[in-house]
Every structure is written in structure tokens, then in C-alpha cells.
Amino acid sequence: MCSPRFFRVEYEINPWMDTGVPVDADLAVKQWERLREILIELGHTVHTLDPDPGLPDMVFAANxxxxxxxxxxxxxxxxxxxxxxxAAHRAFYTTHGWPHTESAEINEGExxxxxxxxxxxxxxxxxxxxxxAPPAHAEAVEVLGRPIVPLHLTDPRFYHLDTALAALDDRTIAYYPGAFSAGSQRVLxxxxxxxxxxxxxxALDFGLNLVSDGRHVVLNSDAAALAARLAAAGFTPVPVELSELKKGGGSVKCCVAELRG
Structure with a gap:
């Protein structure tokens, strides 16, 4: 994770960003700290990157x-x-002894x-x-040695997969069908x-931008109906308020890069 100490909306690169809407930086930090505390309370180890004042979106560490x-x-x-x-993420992985492949293709991580x-x-x-970019999928196969299923996002409000789909455990997902092409919906x-x-x-409340450990699902507190569906499916919803970070087009998952050892 990376603190939003320097988080602000000073450009618009997704439909959620509006440079005319002010960000409460102090509140953003408080909300992010609460998310970090929740993850630690659930038994997870949280590493942090140092924020860079020239990179206001570094809080979205998943990318x-x-x-x-x-x-x-x-x-x-x-x-x-x-x-x-x-480069900041590459330095983290190499410092901690993780093999890191620098991509030649456009991709935005998790x-x-x-x-x-x-x-x-x-x-x-x-x-x-x-x-x-689709060529990144073939590159990822070579780097990671795992099969890949491409999914076509067609609604610009769901510009990243993690705004429209999430892994809940080793075999189960949650998703919003309307974010995908008809063919991708059939595949799913x-x-x-x-x-x-x-x-x-x-989905518009960033409910699918969540982090799950297979039992506890940490998700945006605005997504009450999804929380109820998750509970009915046997998961334990853990709501968290991230109103300020939503102004940048992200929520829980965007703030968390999962380290799969």
C-alpha cells in the first residue's frame, strides 16, 4: 500500500476524475489508515511504499x-x-528479492x-x-506461466477489470455483467x-473494487446490496469508507497490491 499523503485530482484520465471537485487530503489519509488497520486486524502483513509528491495517484498501489x-x-x-x-514498484520488488519483469506492453498491474x-x-x-493492451496478455503468459482468459471491458466507467470483477476465493468471483462485452459475459x-x-x-459505488482473503471481504461501505449478497454466499463483508479516494476512480482494491508468494 502507499499513503495518499500527496493524493489530489490534478488531471482527468478516467470518468471519475474531476479537477473541479476538491479532495480533502486529511480525510483521504484517515480513510486509508483505517483500511490499512482493518487488513492488519484481519491478520495480514502490510508493506508500504513511500509516496512521491509528484505522483498523486501512487495511493492506487494495485496498478x-x-x-x-x-x-x-x-x-x-x-x-x-x-x-x-x-519504477517505484520495481524498486520495491527487487529490494525484497522478488523476480521482476519490466513489461514491454501497456498494462496496469492488478x-x-x-x-x-x-x-x-x-x-x-x-x-x-x-x-x-491485449498484447500484454501474451507477455504475462510467458512471464507467469499461467493460462489467461481475456475479458473485454466496454463501459468506460469500468475502465479497469478490478472495478467490475473480483476474486472472492480460489474459485469464486463477483462481477457486474454490464461492464463486459456480450462474448465476455458468456465466457464468465x-x-x-x-x-x-x-x-x-x-458497481458504480466501487463495491467490486474489493479485497478478499477467502472469508473476509473488505469492500466500499456504499455497496450495501452487494455486501448482503456476499453474506448470503457465505462470506463476511467488512465495509470501509473511502469517499475521498473514489474521487480518483478507485477504492479498496486499487489501494492494495496483493503479494502472492
């Missing part, structure tokens, strides 16, 4: 890389405003990759359409007939 089996596939950001973040270790020996769901129905489906309202 810096995607890791499987202790190997990091590094990001190459589509927009130049975020490009320098990739923003567009989700991992299901219990499906097909380890299946990667990979989004494209707005940020990550066939692969995950027991998925938890979100409605448009909860």
Missing part, C-alpha cells in the same frame, strides 16, 4: 505490478501522468488482472478495452456459474 508465485509482472502505464510509478489459483491450475482473468457465465452478481448501483 504497479501483478504477482503470482513470487514473480512480479511489472506495469507499463498507458498515461504519462502515472508512468514514473512503475488493475486488469485477477488470479484464481483453484481454477485450471491457476487461472488469470485479464481485462482489456481501456487501459491494458460458463466458467463461473455460481458467481456473485453485482447490480449497476453497487
Amino acid at each position: 504497479g505490478a501483478f504477482t503470482v508465485d513470487g514473480v512480479a509482472y511489472g506495469a507499463r502505464f498507458r498515461f504519462p501522468q502515472r508512468g514514473a510509478e512503475a 488493475g486488469d488482472f485477477a488470479y484464481l489459483p483453484g481454477v485450471a491450475g491457476g487461472l488469470i482473468l485479464a481485462g482489456y478495452g481501456f487501459r491494458t 457465465r460458463r466458467l463461473f456459474p455460481d458467481a456473485v452478481l453485482a447490480d449497476e448501483a453497487d
